[in-house]
Each structure stands twice: as structure tokens, then as C-alpha cells.
Amino acid sequence: MKVNYTGCAICDSSWGDLWEEVEGTRLFFCCPVCLRQFRELLERLRTSAGWDSVDELEIAGDRRRRTVRARRGTEELRAEFAFYPDGRLRLFEPRAARPA
Numbered sequence: 001m002k003v004n005y006t007g008c009a010i011c012d013s014s015w016g017d018l019w020e021e022v023e024g025t026r027l028f029f030c031c032p033v034c035l036r037q038f039r040e041l042l043e044r045l046r047t048s049a050g051w052d053s054v055d056e057l058e059i060a061g062d063r064r065r066r067t068v069r070a071r072r073g074t075e076e077l078r079a080e081f082a083f084y085p086d087g088r089l090r091l092f093e094p095r096a097a098r099p100a
């Protein structure tokens, strides 16, 4: 699975030292909360899209309002999301994919 951040996979922070294998990929996280956020988001994306795996994640935005574009093969899912301070998913709103 590909992610767009070079730092922490969910917030792009470069500090921290937490490596965890997710979806067969060893990913860097700045802290356990970010790891939880990432797992929660991924799980919701999979459930929402009916996918058993995700090929690529592209995250954008800031702490208050973030969006994700997930891709599996030729399929794509976009959503807006936010977390509680403890890392649980607080908001997940799929957005219709823009017609090509």
C-alpha cells in the first residue's frame, strides 16, 4: 500500500519512532494515536467501499478538516474525515467521485 506522506503516515510529522506493518507495508507513525487513527480510517474506507484491501492513500488538509483519496485498482473513494483526540474516527463522509 502506498501513502503520500513521507513523515508519519497520517499527519506527516517527522518526529517519533514508531514503525508498524499495515496492509503488508511497514509504515512510520509519530505516535500510537496516529497509528490508531490510520487503522480506523483504513478500516472505515474498506467497509465503506467494500474492498478487502487498499492500494493507495492520499491524505490532504489539516488537523480540523482532512480529506482522503483511496484507490484500489481502477476504483477510487474520496471522503472527508476527522478524529477524536484518542484517535477514534469522529467523522467520515464519503464524497462522490468527480466525473472524469
Ligand SMILES: [Zn+2]
Residues within 6 Å of the ligand: 008, 009, 010, 011, 012, 013, 029, 030, 031, 034
Ligand atoms: Zn502522526
